[in-house]
Amino acid sequence: MHIHDLPYRDPGVPDTRSGGRLLLWLGRCQLGGQLKSLAWGTAHMSALAAVPLVVGIAVQAVVDGSGERLALAGGMVAALAAVVATADTMLHRAAVTNWITAAARVQQLLARKTAEMGAGLTRRVAAGEITAVSTGDVEKIGWFVEALSRFTAAVVTTVAVCAVLVIHQPALGAVVAVGVPLLVLAVLPLLPPATRRADEQREKAGRATELASDTVAGLRVLRGIGGEELFLRRYRRASQEVRRAAVRSARMWALISAVQVLLPGLLLVGVVWYGVSLARAGRISLGELVAVYGAVTFLLFPLRHFEEIAMAYSFSKPSAKRAARVLALRRTGPVTARGHAGNGSPPGGDLYDPVSGLLAPAGQLTVAVCGDPDVAGRLADRLGGHTPAEEPTARVLRPRPGTDGNAPDAREPLDAAGGPDGPAAETAPPPEGPSVLLGGVPLDTLPLAEARTAVLVQDKDPVLLSGTLRELLDVPSSGRVAAADALTAARCDDVLSALSRSTAGGPPDPLDSRITERGRSLSGGQRQRLALARSLVTDPEVLVLDEPTSAVDAHTEARVADGLRALRQGRTTVVFSSSPLLLDRADRVVFLPGGRVSAAGTHRELLRADAGYRAVVTRGATDDTPRPEAALARGSRPERGPRSGRAEMEEPA
Template sequence: MYPIPAPEPGMPDHRSPWRYVAWTARRQWPSLVLASAMSTLFMGVQALPPAIIGRVIDAGLTERDPRALLMWVAVLLGTGTVQAVLAAAAHRADVYNWFHAAYRTMQVVARRAGRLGVTLRRRVSSGEVVSVGSSDIEELGELTEYTGMLVGSLVTVAGISVYLLSSSLTLGLLVVIGVPAIVLALGPLIRPYHRRTTTHRERLAELADQAGDIVAGLRVLRGIGGERMFARRYRAASQETRRAGVRVGRFDALLRAAEVLLPGLLVAAVVWFGARAALAGEITTGQLVAFYGYAAYLVVPVQSLTAVLGVAVAGHVAATRIVRVLSLRRDVTDPAAPVPGPAPGGALYDPVSGVTVRPGALTAVACARPADGTALAERLARLRDSDPPVLFGAVPSAAPEPARADTADVVALPDMALAEVRGRILVSDNDAWLFPGPLRSELAPDGASDERLAAALHAASATDIVAALPGGLDGLVTDRGREFSGGQQQRLKLARALLVEPEVLILVEPTSAVDAHTEAAIGERLAKYRSGRTTVLVTTSPLLLDRADRVCHVADGRLMAEGGHRELLRDDPGYARTVRRGDGA
């Protein structure tokens, strides 16, 4: 057995759902072979008792041979013991395959999600991502778990058929023809089952989306009196999801009933023909008992085969959703021939807005529309491409116009490798999450000294949060940091961004959820902490704007004015309106 999760999950084949399933199987083929062997041995040994009981009757009872009777009883006891051991081994192998496939899928999906970044939110709903992580990986795991059962069932049915054919051609043919006929008879149920399962999964994803939106905006909904309206919508969507689940359940129940009824008819047929053959003297009493035992036992592998069909349907639906996520491509991609970025200490120039971020300074950008600020931050960090592109490099200090990309010391961001852009320019906005685990590793995953941690927490005015947390820096944070208020989360995320120490740090409304006193402290400390390093503040907070070395006023997506905060308040009425609106005036 190999460790779970795998150190390196590999590059998945996501050209189609079945190709992905096949790729998963190839990545864990040794464990699948082992599980198939264990299941085959288990089912093979499980199939021996009817034949052994037949020998007990014929050799021990019919012929009145005590030694033969004891021998075959001992063989039956030994078979039961071996069967118990093999059952545990086969189950362990099957469960291992389940975990192996589920964790591998979780790894590749999480890796893709991390690389997609903001693209994931734009292309796939959060509910669909939740559905992939909560149920689809489970269905795919079940598909690999049933692989050993499928192989064991096929081999067992084939072995029993050979035994019956050698003992009675009529009974053997009845089984050989009857088992495939049962599987084929279930075929018409598979397509509608697949269709209803797909619909149910889509409804679940949509419901998870609504739930996430409601929870995220619960305070706003209560404030505007929309809580009841959204509750009604959620209730209606929930009922539709329930009805879709009931439709799936009906077909699932029909499939399960057929799994019992059709093999039962086969058992009845085998018993009927077997009894007639025994009365005619064509087979012995022991063989009749064995035939009956095999006919009854065949229900198990036949049910396994039909169960695999249902699991395959659910697995295909799950793989379809997984492949959709894995097939997504980032909004921005690496250039075919990346060029090295400029030397450290370069400026950023955004031709779309006209904003220049000068090196080593704290630049604030006040946008009349919040969407313009978000778009600017994404362009400056190349989270989205623009035409013309953002330039990175030298800006002549005496010239009002920034340098163009036709010089060696100025590079367009799309010409640089994405890894270099991400390593030099960092955006921190309010969509970032806090992840579960010790606070120390959440703030600095790659490690940081206590002195650096203390300095970043002080700059973010977050020292009191750590002091109040049981365990301090070693205290545990829950998923998304739900134990913290919105303002506390914002300060911790600011401290985390500061600890990265990027060449260019872009902060989008980093203090929108904190009180004025804390905001003023953050403005003063942030300027000192990032002194001499390039920092961009996208904000309309006067307390932060007043601490900036330079303020850019953007309206309708274009730079309207730049200068000091108080200078712009005096000379730019549009800037004054933007700032005062952001201040609540």
């Protein structure tokens, strides 16, 4: 595998049983690259090891006055220099290739897992840990893969040099052959504490990264409540903890490096002292003493590779463990049916969730009202097949004595023993539920590509990537919905005007207008409508929208609802919202307090028949409060029910 061949067509199926097994699997996948690096590394170090022997021959030739042997030694040195230069260049090339290709393989595996898990990934693994795995951990894993072949070459060369010394100079060779393993073993007791300190540093760095990510994501809210200074102090404390942990880790590795310098130096002094005594006794020649001295000096070079592989392994094993933990995640839990064979075309029909009881008939606009934005978000993810096997907890309520159970304060939480306000008031539905069914086919039996094509979920905080508007709308789609029609349905006229004004030169085609990073130059409502247009262009069999109009004004929301209904005519659409403007335009409204269906019908039917639904939609309006029907007739917008937690409204264009 060469760098220009990346990315891999198929990165393979990793062994995620442990971090060590993942590293072993990576090594097997790159066996060819490892052997190439090993061959060049062995050639490089063997040529370096041969230089002291040739120098010894040259010194002895000078002592003996042999010009012929001196010339021969000079030619051998020149040849070895050429071999060293060539082999070192190719070794570096092969080792870096191993590093990059290994890191690329892990990154592709992580990207594939992210696409498979979807929004459920961050509910299983902290965002800071995902960031650490996909950046720093990937680099450390690649480092170990790159260092492994050079370490193996160092071992082979060291064993060969010691064997040659023992054969030709048994006395000095025995000292070297015994001393080198002792040098390696002397460092081993220092590795466990060094590894623990390195793990502590990475753990603190991960927490600091997660805190920084959360702070940046909520910076607008923090500024609104004056809390940015509080979070800044928290990050400073976390940063200082990372600094102190890094200093403690660096001290231990500095000690290991010092030991790796001190002990070989002592070995070299001992070999020279013993060799001089042998030379004075006439047991070895001066040239042989120089050759042995040069060989021992050379052995300091592969010993540095021993230190490097120890450091690389201590850093990469926890990184591989974290990567294996992420890669071991699975999309869904057990299902009720198996055996569907994907044929490349997504299934159609009604969308049904057996856990919540939510049914979205094919070809209709269904609006689901949960009363809790977190429950709505989890249900939206579940409908798209994103939810992992471990379902999040949901609040279980029971009617209070003496009430009909529909008033906003007429229910109370149950604990594990059945009493109110107990320590286990937050209880969970069955942790492993059956899969969502689309036309009777379980979503988790479909190939991932077919499942994503069949059901598209747009969450309440969609991300806009920088680039032109044309690039934003250039997404995999059915081809039945044009970009202009999607923009019209999402009522993006003012967005196009704003983008044209903000783009230098004012492009003649609004689709060539540029969007800044994450659409920061646009208001919250404008970003929502652009994201909605992108989803409409995709034209999936089932479109699931979570609060798609939470940041727009009432007039724009009514127009968006009309455009959405018209463009998605004959296609299945599920919207999670408590806005009467959307509810009044739905073919079917489903009320899911606590995440379970309790009523279904039209918006006006539920307003008349279900007090709980009426309380959620009108936020507890009393008889003296104008009814939503009257408010809709006047063209005004009733107060919303529970939303996504954002207070941002549409800014005037």
